[in-house]
Amino acid sequence: MFGKRDATTIQRPAPAAAPPVQTPAPAAEQSAARPPAPAKPAASQPKSAPPAAQKPAQKPQKPAERSLPKAARTSGPSEQYYAIKTTIFNALIDTIDLGALAQLDAETAAEEIRDIVTEIISIKNVAMSIAEQEQLLQDICNDVLGYGPLEPLLARDDIADIMVNGAGDVFIEVNGKVERTNIRFRDNGQLMNICQRIVSQVGRRVDEASPICDARLADGSRVNVIAPPLALDGPTLTIRKFKRDKLTLNNLVEFNSITPAGARVLGVIGRSRCNVLISGGTGSGKTTLLNCMTAYIEEDERIVTCEDAAELQLQQPHVVRLETRPPNLEGSGQVTMRDLVKNCLRMRPERIIVGEVRGPEAFDLLQAMNTGHDGSMGTLHANSPREALSRIESMITMGGYNLPSKTIREMISGSIDVVVQAARMRDGTRKITHITEVMGMEGDVIVTQDLFVYEIDGEDADGKITGKHVSTGIARPKFWDRARYYGLERELAAALDESEAG
Numbered sequence: 001m002f003g004k005r006d007a008t009t010i011q012r013p014a015p016a017a018a019p020p021v022q023t024p025a026p027a028a029e030q031s032a033a034r035p036p037a038p039a040k041p042a043a044s045q046p047k048s049a050p051p052a053a054q055k056p057a058q059k060p061q062k063p064a065e066r067s068l069p070k071a072a073r074t075s076g077p078s079e080q081y082y083a084i085k086t087t088i089f090n091a092l093i094d095t096i097d098l099g100a101l102a103q104l105d106a107e108t109a110a111e112e113i114r115d116i117v118t119e120i121i122s123i124k125n126v127a128m129s130i131a132e133q134e135q136l137l138q139d140i141c142n143d144v145l146g147y148g149p150l151e152p153l154l155a156r157d158d159i160a161d162i163m164v165n166g167a168g169d170v171f172i173e174v175n176g177k178v179e180r181t182n183i184r185f186r187d188n189g190q191l192m193n194i195c196q197r198i199v200s201q202v203g204r205r206v207d208e209a210s211p212i213c214d215a216r217l218a219d220g221s222r223v224n225v226i227a228p229p230l231a232l233d234g235p236t237l238t239i240r241k242f243k244r245d246k247l248t249l250n251n252l253v254e255f256n257s258i259t260p261a262g263a264r265v266l267g268v269i270g271r272s273r274c275n276v277l278i279s280g281g282t283g284s285g286k287t288t289l290l291n292c293m294t295a296y297i298e299e300d301e302r303i304v305t306c307e308d309a310a311e312l313q314l315q316q317p318h319v320v321r322l323e324t325r326p327p328n329l330e331g332s333g334q335v336t337m338r339d340l341v342k343n344c345l346r347m348r349p350e351r352i353i354v355g356e357v358r359g360p361e362a363f364d365l366l367q368a369m370n371t372g373h374d375g376s377m378g379t380l381h382a383n384s385p386r387e388a389l390s391r392i393e394s395m396i397t398m399g400g401y402n403l404p405s406k407t408i409r410e411m412i413s414g415s416i417d418v419v420v421q422a423a424r425m426r427d428g429t430r431k432i433t434h435i436t437e438v439m440g441m442e443g444d445v446i447v448t449q450d451l452f453v454y455e456i457d458g459e460d461a462d463g464k465i466t467g468k469h470v471s472t473g474i475a476r477p478k479f480w481d482r483a484r485y486y487g488l489e490r491e492l493a494a495a496l497d498e499s500e501a502g
């Protein structure tokens, strides 16, 4: 195949022909230093041997040692491990035709790489246990075919965010807490290459000329890259990992984010087609909550979702998913959230779900809520329900609609039924802090009423926030009639009673 193990048929790709792979040192240079392919056992020339091992590394490294330290995988790879890997990696790059490799499906390509790497290991006489060899093979496959050192993090389901601040600093968020990992990239070049590989999948480019880029991984994770010169310490990559198993409302109850009674009330709100705004800060769980709420939509409803990057996972059969598009490299072709929301009004939706409302599309969403698409939902960035409403107002004002503010407020109070507030507490937990109804107008002011609030008592010995969800004692919310219309008034009464008792 393309793995040219025979010295006479070695094909070396021109550097330009191999964009998807990090080539630590130009292949031609190496071939001058060494005869074709992995021919010489490293043992025969311990001093002059693998020059390649030293080239791409930031720090001076020892020549490849012959065995991999046992600690390599438990406490993070050691310098020696990186040195061996670099040697073998370079020999591999010398040997295979990357262009041809790119044509293969991932499995065959991995097989091919495996074969060659195993051969290089035996030719170079590197002493390794089977387990160490497996680890090395995996790492090298990740480098060549995937996202290199990011792969093990991407494979973990418990990670919410991955934050790479240059080659040497990788942080992750696990269970609401940010922690540092011992993962690192060979150098900023490798990191930049991986960033490039990620964004090129969505037809974009990241370099000095266009150093900011949003993209998405094949699994749906959202990616942002900001590169030098804007990022001072090397390419900076932020990944919001896509959770395959989205949290359900039951999970939120288990995590104490909301009480069982509160969750039941949210269920009634969703099923009785209230128009809902979900408000919260970054990473507070807005999208998660929106996803939970959509579970209460009936199977037979036609739903259109509009998002910047598709994250929602609706289970209903009749869903149309729309996604905005950033401008292309020439600055044209942009499709905004407002374009999508406006368009979806012509698509005969029964419910419109807007991933994140942040601009003039607020107006169109309110109009939709007002004109028969009740049960529509959206999230927005605000720290309290009241702030959420005033943010909507300012989005509309800034959108250039020439409307008196009273009219805008009337429109808001006429369309939004409920605001649900999510918050990320300082101990890393997420809570639903308010379920708030929009009652109407009194004079110029929108009147709201809390049904549930989370009251913080203090902190326990471990620094965990203590507090409780309390019902405000409202027995008949404004959406009572709506609930009754959908045959849910008993459920609503029971849920409200339960929370009173609790």
Ligand SMILES: Nc1ncnc2c1ncn2[C@@H]1O[C@H](COP(=O)(O)OP(=O)(O)O)[C@@H](O)[C@H]1O
Pocket (backbone or CB within 6 Å): 159, 160, 161, 243, 247, 252, 255, 257, 280, 281, 282, 283, 284, 285, 286, 287, 288, 289, 429, 430, 431
């Ligand atoms: N109630 C919760 N308890 C624990 N983790 C949560 C909760 N809600 C959300 N998360 C997690 O927090 C992260 C951010 O949630 P997300 O809904 O994307 O936030 P936002 O949309 O507000 O930025 C996700 O990894 C999600 O799984």
Ligand SMILES: [Mg+2]
Pocket (backbone or CB within 6 Å): 286, 287, 288
């Ligand atoms: Mg979100």
